[in-house]
Amino acid sequence: MKGADLKKLKEVEEAPEPQLDAHVEPVDPGVDADADAVSIGRALVPVKRFASRIILPDVAQVSQVKETVRLVNLKHQIVGNYGGRCMVVSWERWPVNPKFLVPTFQKVADFTNRYANRFVEQETKSGTQRVATGTFWFSHSASATFDGVGFRPGEDEVLPGKLLNLWRGWAVEPKEGSWRLLRRHIYLVLGNGDWKAGRYILRWFAHMFQHPGEPGQTVLVFKGEEEGLGKGIMAQAIMHILGPYSLPGTSLVPSVATSNTACSCSWTKRFGLAIRKPRAD
Numbered sequence: 398m399k400g401a402d403l404k405k406l407k408e409v410e411e412a413p414e415p416q417l418d419a420h421v422e423p424v425d426p427g428v429d430a431d432a433d434a435v436s437i438g439r440a441l442v443p444v445k446r447f448a449s450r451i452i453l454p455d456v457a458q459v460s461q462v463k464e465t466v467r468l469v470n471l472k473h474q475i476v477g478n479y480g481g482r483c484m485v486v487s488w489e490r491w492p493v494n495p496k497f498l499v500p501t502f503q504k505v506a507d508f509t510n511r512y513a514n515r516f517v518e519q520e521t522k523s524g525t526q527r528v529a530t531g532t533f534w535f536s537h538s539a540s541a542t543f544d545g546v547g548f549r550p551g552e553d554e555v556l557p558g559k560l561l562n563l564w565r566g567w568a569v570e571p572k573e574g575s576w577r578l579l580r581r582h583i584y585l586v587l588g589n590g591d592w593k594a595g596r597y598i599l600r601w602f603a604h605m606f607q608h609p610g611e612p613g614q615t616v617l618v619f620k621g622e623e624e625g626l627g628k629g630i631m632a633q634a635i636m637h638i639l640g641p642y643s644l645p646g647t648s649l650v651p652s653v654a655t656s657n658t659a660c661s662c663s664w665t666k667r668f669g670l671a672i673r674k675p676r677a678d
Contacts, residue, residue, distance in 0.1 A: 447488040447498055448472045453530060457517040465517055469534045473508065474541040474561055485535070486546070486561065491641045499641045500546075500563055509535060550609040564610075568640025579634060586627045587619055602635070609642075 448471040457465040474486045485508040491497040503511070512531035519526060519533070534540050547560040556562050580599070588595030601617060619628045636643040 449488065449490050449498055453512070453515045455515060456527065457515075457530070459518050459520055459525070462517055462519065463539075465530065466534055466537050466539050469512075469530070470539075470541040473534075474543055475535065476502070476543050476546055476561065478545045494640065497568060497641045498565075505535065548610065567638055569638050579631070582627060582630060587631060606638075 448468075451468045451472050453465060453468060454461060472488055476484050476486055479502055483505060484502040485505060487501050487503055487508070488498040489501050491499045509529065509531035512534075513529050515530035516527040517530050517533040519528060543555075543561040544559040545561075546563050547556045548563050549556060550564045552562060552564075554562050583598050584590070584592070584595030587598050598617065601613070601615070604611075605613060621628050
C-alpha cells in the first residue's frame with residue numbers, strides 16, 4: 398500500500414461516526430394490524446403487517462363471515478393486473494430466513510383450491526348454503542383488492558393508482574454503533590489497499606442504501622484466488638440489512654443474468670450475492 402493511501406485510510410478510521418437521523422423511528426412490531434389499515438374501496442386492507450399463517454374454521458357460520466374475510470385479507474390480496482393476469486398475493490415465510498415474509502403470486506384457480514376444504518355459510522333465498530372459503534373471499538366486496546403492484550422504497554404502502562407497494566422496509570432498524578472494522582475491511586480487503594477502489598466500493602453501497610429503488614447501473618465483482626480471504630464478510634453484512642431483498646448465490650452468471658435487480662454484486666469463488674427488487678408489472 399502506498400504512503401498516501403495509508404494516510405487517507407488513517408483519516409477514514411479516525412473520522413467520527415455519522416449520527417443517526419433524529420427523525421427515523423423504528424417500527425413497533427406490536428402495532429395491531431387493523432390500527433394501520435388503509436381503506437381501499439369498501440375493503441379495510443392491513444398494510445403495515447401481514448400474516449404468515451391464518452387459522453380459519455372448517456365451516457364459518459353466517460355470523461363469522463366478516464371475521465373470515467378480515468383474516469384472509471391479512472395474508473392475501475387480489476391484484477388485478479400482474480403481468481397481464483389477475484393474481485392473488487400470498488405472504489409466505491422466506492425460506493432463507495423464516496423471520497421475514499415475502500410476496501408470492503398464485504393463480505386464482507390455485508388460490509381457490511388452497512381453501513377448497515374450508516367453507517363459509519351464507520344466507521340465500523333458498524336457505525343457508527355452504528361456499529368454499531377461497532371462492533367466497535375472492536368474490537366478496539370487502540376482499541383486499543389492488544389494481545397492480547409497485548416497488549417504491551420510502552413511499553406509502555398503498556401507491557397512487559391503487560397499487561400495492563411490495564417494499565416492506567429494511568430488515569434491521571437504525572442503531573448507534575461503530576462500523577470501523579467493516580469500513581477497514583472495505584478498503585484493505587475488498588479494495589486491496591487501493592484508496593480509490595475502496596472509496597468507489599463504499600460509495601457504491603452508500604448509493605444503494607440512499608436510493609434503493611433506482612437501478613445500480615454497475616456490478617461489483619470481487620475475485621479471489623483462494624477461499625478464506627474475506628470476500629463473504631461484506632456480503633453477509635449486506636444480506637443481514639437487506640433481508641429478503643438479497644439473493645445468495647455461488648456463481649457470477651446466475652446472479653447477474655437472471656435477477657431483476659436494483660443493484661447487483663457478485664463474489665466469485667464460493668459466494669455470490671444479488672440485490673433484487675420484486676417485479677412490478
